[in-house]
Amino acid sequence: xxxxxxxxxxxxxxxxxxxxxxxxxxxxxxxxxxxxxxxxxxxxxxxxxxxxxxxxxxxxxxxxxxxxxxxxxxxxxxxxxxxxxxxxxxxxxxxxxxxxxxxxxxxxxxxxxxxxxxxxxxxxxxxxxxxxxxxxxxxxxxxxxxxxxxxxxxxxxxxxxxxxxxxxxxxxxxxxxxxxxxxxxxxxxxxxxxxxxxxxxxxxxxxxxxxxxxxxxxxxxxxxxxxxxxxxxxxxxxxxxxxxxxxxxxxxxxxxxxxxxxxxxxxxxxxxxxxxxxxxxxxxxxxxxxxxxxxxxxxxxxxxxxxxxxxxxxxxxxxxxxxxxxxxxxxxxxxxxxxxxxxxxxxxxxxxxxxxxxxxxxxxxxxxxxxxxxxxxxxxxxxxxxxxxxxxxxxxxxxxxxxxxxxxxxxxxxxxxxxxxxxxxxxxxxxxxxxxxxxxxxxxxx
Numbered sequence: 001x002x003x004x005x006x007x008x009x010x011x012x013x014x015x016x017x018x019x020x021x022x023x024x025x026x027x028x029x030x031x032x033x034x035x036x037x038x039x040x041x042x043x044x045x046x047x048x049x050x051x052x053x054x055x056x057x058x059x060x061x062x063x064x065x066x067x068x069x070x071x072x073x074x075x076x077x078x079x080x081x082x083x084x085x086x087x088x089x090x091x092x093x094x095x096x097x098x099x100x101x102x103x104x105x106x107x108x109x110x111x112x113x114x115x116x117x118x119x120x121x122x123x124x125x126x127x128x129x130x131x132x133x134x135x136x137x138x139x140x141x142x143x144x145x146x147x148x149x150x151x152x153x154x155x156x157x158x159x160x161x162x163x164x165x166x167x168x169x170x171x172x173x174x175x176x177x178x179x180x181x182x183x184x185x186x187x188x189x190x191x192x193x194x195x196x197x198x199x200x201x202x203x204x205x206x207x208x209x210x211x212x213x214x215x216x217x218x219x220x221x222x223x224x225x226x227x228x229x230x231x232x233x234x235x236x237x238x239x240x241x242x243x244x245x246x247x248x249x250x251x252x253x254x255x256x257x258x259x260x261x262x263x264x265x266x267x268x269x270x271x272x273x274x275x276x277x278x279x280x281x282x283x284x285x286x287x288x289x290x291x292x293x294x295x296x297x298x299x300x301x302x303x304x305x306x307x308x309x310x311x312x313x314x315x316x317x318x319x320x321x322x323x324x325x326x327x328x329x330x331x332x333x334x335x336x337x338x339x340x341x342x343x344x345x346x347x348x349x350x351x352x353x354x355x356x357x358x359x360x361x362x363x364x365x366x367x368x369x370x371x372x373x374x375x376x377x378x379x380x381x382x383x384x385x386x387x388x389x390x391x392x393x394x395x396x397x398x399x400x401x402x403x404x405x406x407x408x409x410x411x412x413x414x415x416x417x418x419x420x421x422x423x424x425x426x427x428x429x430x431x432x433x434x435x436x437x438x439x440x441x442x443x444x445x446x
Contacts, residue, residue: 006030006031006121007030007031007032007052007053007117007118007121007125008031008032008033008034008049008050008051008052008053008121009026009031009032009033009034009051009052009053009054009055009117009121010033010034010035010036010042010045010046010049010051010053010054010055011023011026011033011034011035011036011055011056012035012036012037012038012039012042012054012055012056012057012060012065012068013035013037013056013057013060013083014037014038014057014060014061015057016037018057019035019037022055023035025110025113025114026114026117029114031117034049034051038060038061038062038063039056039060039062039063039064039065039067039068040062040063042068043072043073043076046072046076046077046078047076051078052078052079052120052121052124052125053078053079053080053081053101053117053120053121053124054068054077054078054079054080054081055081055083055113055117056068056080056081056082056083057082057083057084058082058083058084058091058095059084059085065080065082065083065084066082066091066094066095066098068080069082069095069098069099069100070098078120078124079101079120079121079123079124080099080100080101081100081101081102081103081104081113081116081117081120082095082100082102082103082104083103083104083105083106083108083113084103084104084105084106085105085106091103092105101116101120101123102116102120104116147161147180147183147184147187148316148319148320148323149313149316149319149320150315150316150319151313151315151316153308153312153313154308154313154316157184157305157306157307157308160305161184161187161188161191161305162191164188164303164305165187165188165191165192166191166192166193167303168274169274169302169303170255170274170275170276170277170299170300170302170303171185171188171276171277171300171303171304171305172240172276172277172278172279172283172297172300172301172303172304172305173185173276173277173278173279173304173305173307174278174279174280174283174304174305174306174307175278175280175306175307175308175309176280176307176309176355177280177354177355177357178310178354178355178356178357178358179280179307179308179309179310179355179356179357180307180355180356180357181238181278181280181307182201182236182238182278182412184305184307185199185201185234185236185238185276185278186199186201186236186412186414188234188276189233189234189236189274189276190414192234192274194232194233194234194274197230197231197232197233197234198229198230198231198232198233198234198416198419199230199233199234199236199413199414200226200229200230200233200234200235200236200419201236201238201412201413201423202215202216202226202235202236202237202238203238203239204237204238204239204240204241204242204243205238205239205242209244212243212244212247213247213250213263214263216247216250217250217260217261217262217263218262218263219262219263219264220262220263220264220265220267221264222264225260225262227254227260227271227273228269228271230271230273231271231272231273232272232273233273233274234273234274234275234276235273235274235275235276236275236276236277236278237251237275237276237277237278238277238278239278239279239280239281240277240278240279240292240296240300241279241281241283241286241291241292245290245291245292245293248292248293248296249293251296252293252295252296252299254271254275255275255296255299255300256299258270258271258272258273259271275300277300283297283301309352309355310352310355310356310358310359311351311352314348317347317348317352317359318344318347318348320356320359320360321339321347321359321362321363321377324359324360324363324364325363325366325367327363328363328364328366328367328368329367329370331403331404331407331445332367332368332403334367334368334370334371335370336366336367336370336375337366337369337370337373337374337375337376339376339377340376340378342376342378343376343377343378344377345378346377346378346381347359347362347377347381350381362377362380362381363380364404365380366379366380402434402438403438403440405424406420406424406431406434406435406438406440407440407445409423409424410440410442410445411445415442415445417431417432
C-alpha cells in the first residue's frame, strides 16, 4: 500500500526546468506537489488543492510572487515561501514584513529549502487542526446555537469564549442587560474540564443583603451554601457589583485562597470551584461610587469578555429572530408565520434596548400570535399588551407563561431537574406534575 503524502505543496515558477527540478526534489521526499507556470488566477488552484505551503518565484510576468503575497486572501493563504535569482536584502525584508514565511535566493541549498518548507507545512497543519478542534468544540457545546451570529464582532467573542473556556482562572463578563452574559458563562462551563459538575448561577441583585453570606457560604449544620453546591464545577455570580460591599471581601478571599467559612462555624473549608462573574454596569464607575472593591475587580478582570449590544451587530438580527422563532415553534407546536418586508423593516429599525433578550421575547410573541393570524414582527413589537398577543383566556395565559418559564429553566440548567426545581422555587414533585400537565418534552427543549 502506498503511503499517503504527509504534506502538500504548490510550486509556482515560470521557469519550466526549475519547476521540474523542484517537483523531483519534493516528491522524492514524500511531498504531494501541484505546479503552475503563473501566479495569475492561482486562487482557484489553491482552493482546489489546499496546499500546506506555497513555494513561488518572485520575478514572474503579469503577477510577481510579492504581489501574490499581498493580494492572496487571508482565508485561503497557507504559508508562502519566496525564491528568487534577483533577491537582495531590501526585497527579503519587504517579503517578511508582508507575511512571507521564508525567502531563499537561487541557487539554494536543497536541504535548507526542505527544512523551511517542512516547518511551514507543520505550522499550517497545526493551525488547521486547532481551527477544526475549535469548530468541533463549539458545535458540541452548542456555542454556535446559543450565541448566534455571523458578524465579525460575534465571531470574535466566540473565539474568546473558546480560548478562555479551558482556563481555571476567574473571568469577568461585561455587557448590557439582555446581551447573553449567563449564556456565555454556561457555554464556558460546558466547554471546560468541569462540564460534568454543577453550574450554579447566582443573581446577586435577587439575594437580600441580610441573607447574602448565608446563601453563599451556608450555615453550620443547617444550610448548604451555593459555594458547596458548586463544588467541582462553576459558580456564576451575575451582577457582581450588587453583592454587599462587606461580602466582597469574603469573595476576594475565596478567589485568592479558595477558602471560606460557613456562618456559625470556625472551620475553614476549601472550594474547588471556578468563578465567573458578570456585570451590566461599568466597574470603574462602581469603584468610584464605593460600590465595588478595586482589589476584587483586579482579581476578576484578568480575563474579560465584553459582549456587544444588539445595536452593535444589527446584521445578525434577522438570523437571531428566525432562530428564536424556530425554537418557540417547536416548543409550542405552532407553525410560524411568514414575515413580510414590513416585519423585517420593523426588526431592523427597532432600538433593541433590551438586546437579545428583548428580541427573543418578540419572537415568542410572534409564535404565540401565529395561531390567530397575527404572527408578524411588526405587530409583536407593539408590545405584549396588544390584543393580538393576548391569550384567549386567563388559564391559557398562565399555562403559556408556566410553559415558557419551565422550558427556559430546563434549558438554562442543562436538564438537571433538582437544580431546575430549586431555581423555580418549587418542589421536584410539583415540577414533574407541571411538566406532565403542560406536555413539555425535556429532550426537545435541550
